[in-house]
Amino acid sequence: MENNDYSHLKEEIISNKRIFDGHVIKVDHSRVKLPDGQTADREIVYHKGAVSLIAVHDGEMYFVRQYRVAPDDFLLEIPAGKIEVGEAPHETAVKELREEIGGIAGTLEEIQEFYVSPGFSNEYVYLYEAKDMTMETQALDDDEFLDIVKVRLEDLKKLLQEGAFRDSKTLIAVQHVIASYNL
Known part of the structure; x- marks a missing residue:
């Protein structure tokens, strides 16, 4: 049985300086004490x-x-968007689905949660699957410019093998669909 005490791996922040404080991200320079x-x-x-x-x-x-x-x-990506302050992930998912592709989901099922690049960022992504969708008109934000691309399910595996998808959230989503739909 594996020991679940990983405290011997923890790094301790001993000093911290905020070097950038933006609207979307903040960046800190930290000095850490290593386990040794x-x-x-x-x-x-x-x-x-x-x-x-x-x-x-x-x-x-x-x-x-x-x-x-x-x-x-x-990039060819699945619909996505950042969570605004005070907004629950589910609320953001409903909003982004409508904005980016005009989709209204009968239900939204959370599939996975993951860090995008934990080596230097705490960005955390919630992956949802929209079920029983109806389609309306795309309603992009003023600063969004994108095209909707529809791919037949039977073409997903070929596009994956050809390298058409190059960001983590889309790779995870496409692999999930391939497995779930037995493609």
């Missing part, structure tokens, strides 16, 4: 969290294609 007594520097990005959505309707999975400044690339 040595010290090391850590740069930590704090994020409010996000939701992402698996949206399958009439035999197609819905994606959005949008330009992302950080990688300087046009």
Whole structure:
């Protein structure tokens, strides 16, 4: 039986300095004491969290294609959005599904929660699956520019193998759909 006491691995923050305080992220430079007594520097990005959505309707999975400044690339992603202060993840999921693809879910089922890049960030993503969807008109925010892309379920595996999906939330979602739908 495995010992669940991992305290011998914990790093202790001994000093901290906020080096950026933005609308979406905050960045700290921290000095930590390592388990062996040595010290090391850590740069930590704090994020409010996000939701992402698996949206399958009439035999197609819905994606959005949008330009992302950080990688300087046009990415094919599942609908997603950041959680606003005071907003529950489920509320964000309902809002983002409607905004990005015009979807209204009969039910939303939480599939998974995960850290995006825990080596330097606390960003946490809630993955939902929209069930019994009806489709209305897309209602993007003023600063959102994206195209809706519908992919037939039987094409998902081929696109996955070709490398069409390159962000973690979308990779996790596509693999979930492939497994759940026995594709």
